[in-house]
Amino acid sequence: MSEHIVSKKIYFVIFGALMLGTLLTVLAAFYDMDEKVFHGANTVVALTIAVIKATLVVLYFMHVRYSSRLTWVIVIAGFFWMGIMFALTFSDYWTRPTTSQPKSVSENVEHVR
Amino acid sequence: MATSHVDAAHSALAHHFDNMEQQREAGNLGMWVFLAQEVMFFGGLFLVYTLYRSSYPEAFAAASNHLNWKLGAVNTVVLIVSSLTMALAVYFAQTGVRRAQVLFLIVTMILGTTFLVIKAIEYYDKYKDHLIPVAGMFQWEGELPHGVATQHVQMFYWIYFAMTGLHALHMIIGLGIMTWLVYHAWRGRFTPEYHAPVEISGLYWHFVDIVWIFLFPLLYLLGRHVGGGH
Numbered sequence: 001m002s003e004h005i006v007s008k009k010i011y012f013v014i015f016g017a018l019m020l021g022t023l024l025t026v027l028a029a030f031y032d033m034d035e036k037v038f039h040g041a042n043t044v045v046a047l048t049i050a051v052i053k054a055t056l057v058v059l060y061f062m063h064v065r066y067s068s069r070l071t072w073v074i075v076i077a078g079f080f081w082m083g084i085m086f087a088l089t090f091s092d093y094w095t096r097p098t099t100s101q102p103k104s105v106s107e108n109v110e111h112v113r
Numbered sequence: 114m115a116t117s118h119v120d121a122a123h124s125a126l127a128h129h130f131d132n133m134e135q136q137r138e139a140g141n142l143g144m145w146v147f148l149a150q151e152v153m154f155f156g157g158l159f160l161v162y163t164l165y166r167s168s169y170p171e172a173f174a175a176a177s178n179h180l181n182w183k184l185g186a187v188n189t190v191v192l193i194v195s196s197l198t199m200a201l202a203v204y205f206a207q208t209g210v211r212r213a214q215v216l217f218l219i220v221t222m223i224l225g226t227t228f229l230v231i232k233a234i235e236y237y238d239k240y241k242d243h244l245i246p247v248a249g250m251f252q253w254e255g256e257l258p259h260g261v262a263t264q265h266v267q268m269f270y271w272i273y274f275a276m277t278g279l280h281a282l283h284m285i286i287g288l289g290i291m292t293w294l295v296y297h298a299w300r301g302r303f304t305p306e307y308h309a310p311v312e313i314s315g316l317y318w319h320f321v322d323i324v325w326i327f328l329f330p331l332l333y334l335l336g337r338h339v340g341g342g343h
Binding site: 003012025029033034035043046049050053054062071074077078082089 | 134141163326
């Protein structure tokens, strides 16, 4: 398989999309969706835009869309394992019966002050 | 029969590869394995961030609202433009236009330096405001909502400096790599047949851009909708 050269036009289109995403991120951040839509909506919107932007960078600027399947496996595995790290950590913290925060931190509160 | 230039071994071809294409592919894959490791590295930091932000949402919002989101936004734009110029540097390496390749590498370096200068200005502002989260230096002078403890505000600043600091370190390393690239690009070492170093460094630079794409909303904008002001 020979090298695929991404055209300059595609780079400029992706660049435009990334700038638009940045603008939307800022606008959305100042609009109180937590109050008007649901609690946490601001964070969900910010992260959704960030994930779309990151995906565009990976697929086009980093050429993954035109890369071998082996490259795809490595890329997906990297993010999948990060997902495991988050899922297992939070399955622990969110299911602790007494406290939802690391114990050492809550104990140290008085000492640090 | 005389061998054509396609069959002749390129001077940059290492002996353990069959041909340039296989070598390029292997190099790319190696960089992606490194970047998968980087995803885990920064992922750990994002995990810490998520954990403590979910524990102390008000403290994090109050602390974040003290950051200069306008400088953060300018830096986001600077970094995205630098990703475009890096992509173009790779393009001109692939198509064998030496001058444009050198030019875009230098523009990328200038933008990377701009980012670091703005970052330094921000750090200095935080220093002046006594927000360096080291024992004895941290002092929060603003109002805090009822029940919000100063040390949780301080914790946000630990996370802020750790994440942006390690991100900035990656940028400094990237600038070092690009200095090397500019030198060899100028000497005409990279051609349509051999430009793997430019391509692989591009992957690294774009990855650093991706990290910032997440850092900007998560650090600078998280509490703006609850009275962040302009």
